Amino acid sequence: MNWRALFRLNWRALLVFLYDLLAVAVAWALAFLARFNFDPQLTPWLWVQTAVSVMIPVFGCSFLMLRLYRGLWRYASLSDLRQIFIAVALASAAAPLAYFMLRINAPLPRSVLIMAPVLLLFIMCGSRMAYRMWKESVISLATQAKGEPVILIGAGDAAANLLKEMERSQYWRAVALLDDDAAKLGRVIHGIRVAGRIADFARIADETGVRKAVLAIPSASLAERRRIARLCVDQGAELMTVPSFDDLMRGVGEGVLLRRVKVEDLLGREPVRLESEALREFLSGRVVMVTGAGGSIGSELCRQIQRFQPSALVCFDLSEYALYQLKESFDAQGVKVPVLPVVGDVKNRIRVDQVLAQFKPAVVFHAAAYKHVPMMEELNAWEAVRNNALGTWTVAEAARRAGVLKFVLVSTDKAVNPTNVMGATKRLAEMLCQHLAAEGDTKYEIVRFGNVLGSAGSVIPKFQEQIARGGPITVTHPDIIRYFMSIPEAAQLVLQAGGMGRGGEIFVLDMGEPVKIVDLAKAMVRLSGLAEDAIEIQFTGLRPGEKLFEELLADDESTVPTHHPKLRIARAREVSSADVAELLDWLKGRIPLADDEVRRDLRRWVPEYAPAKGPRLSAVSGGRDAA
Numbered sequence: 001m002n003w004r005a006l007f008r009l010n011w012r013a014l015l016v017f018l019y020d021l022l023a024v025a026v027a028w029a030l031a032f033l034a035r036f037n038f039d040p041q042l043t044p045w046l047w048v049q050t051a052v053s054v055m056i057p058v059f060g061c062s063f064l065m066l067r068l069y070r071g072l073w074r075y076a077s078l079s080d081l082r083q084i085f086i087a088v089a090l091a092s093a094a095a096p097l098a099y100f101m102l103r104i105n106a107p108l109p110r111s112v113l114i115m116a117p118v119l120l121l122f123i124m125c126g127s128r129m130a131y132r133m134w135k136e137s138v139i140s141l142a143t144q145a146k147g148e149p150v151i152l153i154g155a156g157d158a159a160a161n162l163l164k165e166m167e168r169s170q171y172w173r174a175v176a177l178l179d180d181d182a183a184k185l186g187r188v189i190h191g192i193r194v195a196g197r198i199a200d201f202a203r204i205a206d207e208t209g210v211r212k213a214v215l216a217i218p219s220a221s222l223a224e225r226r227r228i229a230r231l232c233v234d235q236g237a238e239l240m241t242v243p244s245f246d247d248l249m250r251g252v253g254e255g256v257l258l259r260r261v262k263v264e265d266l267l268g269r270e271p272v273r274l275e276s277e278a279l280r281e282f283l284s285g286r287v288v289m290v291t292g293a294g295g296s297i298g299s300e301l302c303r304q305i306q307r308f309q310p311s312a313l314v315c316f317d318l319s320e321y322a323l324y325q326l327k328e329s330f331d332a333q334g335v336k337v338p339v340l341p342v343v344g345d346v347k348n349r350i351r352v353d354q355v356l357a358q359f360k361p362a363v364v365f366h367a368a369a370y371k372h373v374p375m376m377e378e379l380n381a382w383e384a385v386r387n388n389a390l391g392t393w394t395v396a397e398a399a400r401r402a403g404v405l406k407f408v409l410v411s412t413d414k415a416v417n418p419t420n421v422m423g424a425t426k427r428l429a430e431m432l433c434q435h436l437a438a439e440g441d442t443k444y445e446i447v448r449f450g451n452v453l454g455s456a457g458s459v460i461p462k463f464q465e466q467i468a469r470g471g472p473i474t475v476t477h478p479d480i481i482r483y484f485m486s487i488p489e490a491a492q493l494v495l496q497a498g499g500m501g502r503g504g505e506i507f508v509l510d511m512g513e514p515v516k517i518v519d520l521a522k523a524m525v526r527l528s529g530l531a532e533d534a535i536e537i538q539f540t541g542l543r544p545g546e547k548l549f550e551e552l553l554a555d556d557e558s559t560v561p562t563h564h565p566k567l568r569i570a571r572a573r574e575v576s577s578a579d580v581a582e583l584l585d586w587l588k589g590r591i592p593l594a595d596d597e598v599r600r601d602l603r604r605w606v607p608e609y610a611p612a613k614g615p616r617l618s619a620v621s622g623g624r625d626a627a
Contacts, residue, residue: 017060017063017064019127020059020060020063020068020124021056021059021060023120023123023124023127024052024055024056024059024060024120025052025055025056026119026123027116027117027119027120027123028048028051028052028055028112028116028120029048029052030115030116030119031111031112031115031116031119032044032047032048032051032109032112034111034115035109035111035112035115046106047106047107047108050104050106051106051108051112054095054098054099054102054104055091055095055116058091058094058095058098059087059088059091059120061091062087062088062090062091062094063087063091065087065090066083066086066087066090067083068080068083068084068087080128081125081128081129084121084124084125084128085121088117088120088121088124089117091117092113092116092117095108095113096108096113148171148172148173148212149173149174149175149208149209149210149212150172150173150174150175150210150212150213150214150240151174151175151176151177151178151201151204151205151208151210151212151213151214152174152176152177152178152192152213152214152216153178153179153198153201153213153214153215153216153217153228154177154178154179154215154216154217154220155177155178155179155181155184155187155189155194156179156216156217158216158217158218159177159179159189159216159217160189160190162174162214162216163189163190163192164190167190172214174192174214175192175208175210176192176193176194176195176196176204176208176210177189177192177193177194177195178194178195178196178197178198178200178201178204179194179197179198180197180198180199185197198227198228198231199231201213201228201231201232201235201237202231202234202235205235205237210237211235211236211237211238212237212238212240213228213232213237213238213239213240214239214240214241215228215239215240215241216241229523229526229527230526233526233527239527278499278500279308279495279496279499280308280309282308282363282406282498282499283305283308283309283310283363283495283499284308284309284310285309285310285311286310286311286361286362286363287310287311287312287313287314287359287360287361287362287363288305288310288312288313288314288361288362288363288364288365289313289314289316289355289356289359289361289363289364289365290302290305290313290314290315290316290364290365290367291316291317291346291364291365291366291367291368291395292316292317292346292366292367292368292369292410293315293316293317293322293323293326293341293367294315294317294319294321294322294323294325294326295317295322295367295368296487297367297410297487297490297491297494298315298317298365298367298368299322299326300487300488300490300491301365301367301410301491301494301495302315302326302330302339303491304488304491304492304495305365305495306330306335306337306339309337310337311338312337312338312339312340312359313337313338313339313340314340314342314355314359314361315327315339315340315341315342316342316344316346316355316368317341317342317343317344317368318343318344318345318346318368319343320343323341323342323343324341326339326341327339327341340359342355342359345391346366346368346387346391346392346394346395347386347387347390347391347394348394349394349398352394352395352398353398353401353402356398356399356401356402356404357402360402360403361402361404362404362405362406363404363405363406363407363408363498364395364399364404364406364407364408365408365410365494365498366392366395366396366407366408366409366410367410368387368391368395369387369388369391369410369426369429370383370384370387370388370422370425371412371422372422373414373420373422373423373543374543376420376421376422376425377420377421377422377543377595378595379595381421381593381595381598381599382592382593382594382595382598384421384422384425385421385425385428385587385593385598385602386587387425388422388425388426388428388429389425389428389429389432389587390587390588392409392428392429392432392433393429393432393584393587395407396409396432396433396436396444397436399442400436400439400440400442403441403442404442405441405442405443406442406443406444406445406498406501407433407436407442407443407444407445408444408445408446408447408494408497408498408501409429409430409433409444409445409446409447410447410494411426411429411430411446411447411448411506412426412448412449412450413448413449413450413508414426415427415429415430415448416448417608417609417610418606418608418609418610419609419610419611420611421595421598421599421602423609424602424605424606424609425602427606427608427609428583428587428602428605428606430446430506431575431579431580431583431605431606432575432580432583433446434446434504434506434575435575435577435580437503437504438504443501443502443503443504444503444504445497445498445501445503445504445505445507446505446506446507447493447494447497447498447506447507447508447509448506448507448508448509449485449490449493449494449508449509450482450484450485450509451482451484451485459482459517459520460520460524463520463521463524464524466535467524467525467528467535470535471535471536471537472535472536472537472538473521473525473535473536473537473538474537474538474539474540475517475518475521475537475538475539475540476517476539476540476541476542476543477517477539477541477542478518478539479516480516480517480518480542481514481515481516481517482514482515482517484515485509490509493509493567496567497509497567500567505569506569507567507568507569508567508568508569509567518537521537522537579605583605586601586605599611
């Protein structure tokens with residue numbers, strides 16, 4: 001008998017093990033009784049005693065070998081029943097061999113060999129399932145009165161799994177299911193009826209008095225999600241959903257059964273299909289460095305990169321608090337990849353050289369940048385130039401000297417025909433990387449994308465604060481539009497482009513359909529459970545450097561396709577070495593330039609830069625709230 005496995009059992013598992021051994025004795029005794037027509041006078045009890053004394057250790061060893069006692073009866077499933085079947089079958093096959101090896105003279109009827117395992121399976125499986133049914137009924141009765149009633153939209157596998165979880169939750173209870181599949185109408189899933197189609201939500205909500213709905217259709221298209229959100233808002237109901245895969249990967253929503261639908265859910269697109277094997281080959285076992293690692297994109301890059309098991313992840317940022325938060329989140333998630341928080345300024349050549357020499361990264365993702373357009377437009381223009389352009393040159397050139405295999409610059413759609421200082425400085429950064437791409441062995445890649453949902457300085461957190469205060473919501477212009485993507489999608493496509501590049505390319509991301517900012521504000525008001533007109537929307541006018549719409553990057557006339565459907569390569573003008581030399585002299589100037597001087601000189605280096613006309617902070621009193 002496997003005594004070592006027995007000693008590892010806790011007291012609950014030990015009780016279950018003893019119960020199963022008792023079940024073995026009962027099953028074999030019943031099998032002998034059945035063989036002799038349940039006549040105690042005819043039953044050879046000596047044979048029964050001999051069989052039981054042999055079968056208990058044989059079956060006990062089989063149960064321990066198959067590790068039947070790792071699970072809980074409360075969660076008994078088909079996989080547990082399958083393990084029981086295998087253990088009983090294995091022991092039943094070993095029973096005659098045990099009789100032969102021990103030279104036992106007591107007969108073992110063939111009918112008993114067949115009936116006893118069947119009876120044992122019935123006892124062991126039946127008792128486990130009966131206990132689970134009893135336990136869940138008790139929990140269900142205890143939580144039914146407490147749980148908040150909800151209507152589940154969807155009646156597929158996701159809804160069935162959610163219903164199981166709700167049976168054990170004291171916070172939620174389902175009262176009805178809705179689905180557009182005619183074959184499911186009127187059917188019952190885990191005791192809950194499919195009461196109608198999704199369009200019947202208003203009627204079902206009125207009949208049940210429920211004011212919360214749960215979206216349980218993972219495959220729902222964006223248009224379908226928007227339709228369902230509109231139905232709920234029109235009814236004054238709050239729409240909930242389960243945490244997304246991206247939320248769980250980022251450590252958000254762990255242990256949460258439901259969460260409110262966010263505006264990001266209604267602006268999202270189809271999930272990015274990563275070429276995982278190529279990325280694993282690109283990143284696995286290598287030291288990877290991310291600058292600006294404490295920022296929105298930088299921190300998400302770090303989260304995505306660690307999934308591919310680099311030998312170490314160097315997180316470089318000027319903010320010690322941002323690095324502290326990032327390191328704490330990794331520790332809380334139990335990330336096993338060595339995460340090295342390094343404080344430093346990308347403009348400090350000595351510090352950058354020291355870090356690259358110490359950790360010897362094979363891949364560098366450069367996400368450090370000043371990105372807030374109005375703030376960089378006035379009062380901080382020279383700092384934007386130095387951080388975004390000179391900082392990029394400092395890290396990129398140091399990467400070449402250190403023998404880095406690949407350098408990936410995170411750029412922006414605002415670098416396309418820029419109308420603001422921030423966009424022009426990012427175009428300068430692109431030009432410097434293009435120049436370096438023609439020299440040495442380091443491969444330089446550039447990735448452009450637009451606005452990121454939920455990033456630092458994003459319009460969505462600002463709208464949320466304004467709605468929480470009761471308004472007004474401030475929008476710069478009624479016709480302003482922007483392209484949006486989620487932080488995880490942006491980071492994934494940056495990784496994908498970095499892995500695909502051969503050197504010198506400017507990748508642009510498919511940003512999907514543009515979103516009107518005023519419509520975004522109205523959608524956020526509706527999702528907060530209010531009528532659209534409950535919060536005032538004020539138009540404050542375009543801010544310095546801002547334009548009504550960004551350039552459409554995925555344009556066939558300015559880009560060429562790649563094998564990845566969401567990535568294209570931009571056609572960009574060449575940069576001469578003489579221009580780069582003069583540009584570097586300008587960037588390294590010791591005397592800070594005034595904002596007007598910066599804008600004047602930027603037009604020299606970036607001919608397509610056309611500063612937007614509008615009020616300047618220096619010419620007006622106070623600041624502006626805007627989107």
